[in-house]
Every structure is written in structure tokens, then in C-alpha cells.
Amino acid sequence: MADCIFCKIVDGEIEANKIFENSSAFAFLDANPLVDGHVVVVPKGHVERFSDMDGEAAAGLFDAVQAVHDAILSGLDADGTNIGLNDGKAAGQAIPHTHVHVIPRYSDDGGGSLHSIVQSDDISELEEVQEKLLSSLCR
Numbered sequence: 001m002a003d004c005i006f007c008k009i010v011d012g013e014i015e016a017n018k019i020f021e022n023s024s025a026f027a028f029l030d031a032n033p034l035v036d037g038h039v040v041v042v043p044k045g046h047v048e049r050f051s052d053m054d055g056e057a058a059a060g061l062f063d064a065v066q067a068v069h070d071a072i073l074s075g076l077d078a079d080g081t082n083i084g085l086n087d088g089k090a091a092g093q094a095i096p097h098t099h100v101h102v103i104p105r106y107s108d109d110g111g112g113s114l115h116s117i118v119q120s121d122d123i124s125e126l127e128e129v130q131e132k133l134l135s136s137l138c139r
């Protein structure tokens with residue numbers, strides 16, 4: 001897409017600190033990192049939402065995520081990573097080209113887990129939620 005910053009990075013119109021590339025994804029250092037080694041992995045084709053990707057593109061994206069994750073563990077001596085995809089405005093997606101954040105974590109960094117993103121006080125019975133999801137998957 002012509003005015004998309006991530007498409008411009010993939011096309012080389014905007015410089016970025018490239019970390020990894022495969023046939024369907026491109027990974028580079030986040031320009032505003034939460035910690036050293038915070039990487040963004042994007043599909044090469046412009047897709048706004050995760051649901052817009054086909055299975056092959058999603059598999060390629062997550063192959064790249066795994067390569068970046070492995071490089072963070074070995075190259076930065078990280079103890080782990082958080083891997084996250086903010087899908088949609090409600091989830092904090094700021095750039096309308098789907099992307100995965102890979103964030104290095106260290107045992108003593110004081111950060112939280114993905115469980116600290118949101119916590120509802122109104123939790124339904126698991127079976128009720130399961131039924132809704134299953135009926136959606138069986139469409």
C-alpha cells in the first residue's frame with residue numbers, strides 16, 4: 001500500500017535495521033524499542049488485520065518470528081521473549097499493517113507477562129465461551 005510505513009520498509013523506501021527475511025516476511029528492529037532487541041516482524045504483502053492473511057502467509061510470518069526469537073535468545077543472551085500481535089484498535093494496533101512484536105525478556109527485568117494486558121471482572125463459564133467459539137469455527 002502506497003502510504004504504509006511497513007510496506008515502505010519492506011520495499012526499501014524507508015531504511016530499517018533488518019534482522020531477518022524470508023519469502024513472506026521481513027523483520028527489523030522497532031524504531032522505538034521497549035528494550036534492546038525489540039523486533040517487529042511483518043508480512044511482505046500489505047494486510048491490515050491478522051484475519052486477512054492466508055494460511056501460507058501466516059506460516060511464513062511465524063517461521064520468521066521463530067527465527068527472530070532464536071536469534072534473541074542466542075545473540076542477546078535473553079532468558080525468554082514475549083511474542084505479541086496487537087490486532088485491531090481495541091488491542092492497541094497502531095499501524096494498519098499486521099505485525100508481530102518479539103520482545104526480549106530477562107529474569108530480572110521486572111516486566112510482566114501477557115496476562116498483565118487486561119483482566120476482566122466478568123468471566124463467563126468456560127463451556128459458554130467454548131460453545132460460541134466452536135459455533136464460529138464450524139461455519
Ligand SMILES: [Zn+2]
Pocket residue numbers: 001004005006007008045046047096097
Ligand atoms: Zn503495508
